[in-house]
Amino acid sequence: MIASCGLIGRSAELASAARIVIQVAASDINVLITGPSGAGKEMIARALHAKSGKSGSPFIAVNVAALAPGIVESELFGHERGAFTGASSRRIGVFEQASGGTIFLDEIGEIPLDIQVKLLRVLEHRIFARVGGNALIRADFRLVAATNKDLAVQVERGAFREDLFYRLRVVSIDLPALSARKADIAPLALHFLEQRAAELKTDKLHIESGALRLFHKYDWPGNVRELKNVIDSFAVTSQSGRIRAVDFEKYMIDNSSRASLLPVVTHRTPEAAEHQLIFQALMTLSNEMSSLRRLIEHEVELIRGGQPVQSGLAQQFGSVNLEEVERALVERALDEADGNRKKAARMLGIGERTLYRKLEKYGLK
Template sequence: MRHILVADDEKNMRWALKKALFNDGYVIDEAENGAVALNKFESSIYDLIILDIKMPEVNGIDVLKTIREKDKDIPVIVITAYGEIDTAIQAIKLGAVDYIQKPFDINELKLTIGKALEITNLKEEVKFLREELNGKEFDIIGESSKLKDVLNIVKKVAPTDATVLLLGESGTGKELIAKAIHNLSKRKDGPYIKVNCGALPENLLESELFGYEKGAFTGALSRKPGRFERANGGTIFLDEIGEISPSIQVKMLRILQEKEFERLGGIEILKADVRVIAATNKNLENMVKEGAFREDLFYRLNVVPIQLPPLRERVEDIPILIDYFLDKYSKNLRLEKFKIDKSAMKFLMEYSWPGNIRELENLVERMLILNHGSVIKKEDLPLGSNKMIKDVDKIVLPPNGISIDELEKNLIEQALERTGYNQTKAAKLLGLTRHTLIYRMEKYGIKERRDSD
């Protein structure tokens, strides 16, 4: 439903326009002069403005100038008196999309409104398509079973409006999954707004999320819509949600429960028709136990949790990702691709990738710049202080030999300690089945210290 602001000092004109346009399904707001028009523009969001040029207090030209300073895209149609063609031309130069002269036929105005809104829709569609085309280089790449499991959940949850919580280490592709959910949803034609909650200080994050009114704090010279307001009808992606403060957690809970919020310094209750996707690399359940994160907010966010696997658990995707990044950067940098021999590829597939896909992408780009056109061997990998080699080849046979049984027992104990004695997770770390792990625990007399599963 489109919202239109009609600004005209003639009461009968406003009434006639409101009645005629209301019957066509538009929601009409009125302003009796230029000052009121600017106040309403500051406090609400409109799809189109109909603006009379001659109004008391602030004339239409000055109103148009102020609107264009703050919003370059909203379509404005000006109404001029007969014979004021020079004023109409001035308005067009200032950014009005069209003008209409009094007296006018209401059907003519309706056609003008329809054309202006259609042009706006086309601009938004072109912008969306450009963003989509630019985003093609960030497609979700891989054929591993774990990635397919994630994508299957994405396909099921995307058409709904359910809140999604993306969990996983840094660099695992949480932002890509969030965008995929939006693109597959019924909100795909609406806005997609991203917020990195960990990148902004608390006071700035609060004003960015919820917006503020003029005078809400020092430096608030005009009303500013927040990210939730801008995301209306679409999706908001809250990255690093575990970083938000307790005070912002309270406001976030209200949005998720009541679908409403207020701008800083404001009293107007605004509705939030927004789908929320959140992401974190932290353990929110532990944060709840420690009192660092609200339990009720956690359950509101955790409606559909999606755990993204680290790259070390998607080993079969590593060659596919390398080829993808090679294609991407060889085109961008106009460099000849390198080739990777078997020893180097084996090594890359055995590496633990603590930085996940982001680390792999950076490595490929660096290798391309330094070794384009070459054949990459294990010793050619630009690994800085042999960090990767130490990570993979960290077990060194001592001069006096070693007991394999003692080594295996030690590794099993380390895996159990790391996973809090969760046998399923410990088995995965060791590349064993849970049954095999239990057998070897019994073999080496390793006792369970707590319930495993």
């Protein structure tokens, strides 16, 4: 089933996608492909076109995210001469170029709201006009869109039209990250290696079994695109033509160290992530306050028990007042740290922000 669609792999996830491709390819209904960047969404779109019975007709891919907002409309609809400054001649847009074929709009979530309205109109009425023109042109294309965003969340935020969302998502195909499709790694790697060997006109390219095992242990944050880049790069830079385990292991280590400096994808909405950060901050503050309180209570117990206290708090206060003890502890820590607030906070077992609040509270500068 997978091979019949021209797809490479043997994972259950890819088989599920191929099954939907076969079911809907012959129709002209819109398809929305979801999944992370580099997962192979265009590969699915091309499979839909190839199985549509119109494989000889145009397939035009447009990455919306790569277009400046001001030229998206002209790119899609085309424009007449003089439609705007710099429009020295008529331009035929993607909608006309793809007549009888398929348009693949990648990163559809990046399309501006004003263009969303016009795209919806084309999908509903199948007619459009070039920018600066009045003549209506019949739209004869099949639209396949793709996104790495959660468009339902974008709709809730008002960043994406709900009516367009449902118009695009007549059929939805989800393509998970390569890390969730481990069974696709070896077939894809060997396919890319064969492609590269043909381009270089050599039969010496080879992947060591140890390297292939490491391929399955690696997370591939760049997905299929990263796998292809790795094969291409090693095929050219390896003197022996072999992709060795030791070389790929170094690649894994280098990329792991770089990845540790990058934000981690949590698949949470921004609101949920913000709530999590607030919760963590409150927990940290709570722990810091508990630590300071335990320190104060310890000093108080020493004072009440008549035991000697190195800080001299017993000599400072005839009766015990928690705030006065706290103030004295902060003063003592600052004094012992020679005014270094970071060091003082560390001595008290609290964060710098908590210390700053205490300094403001007690007027200590």
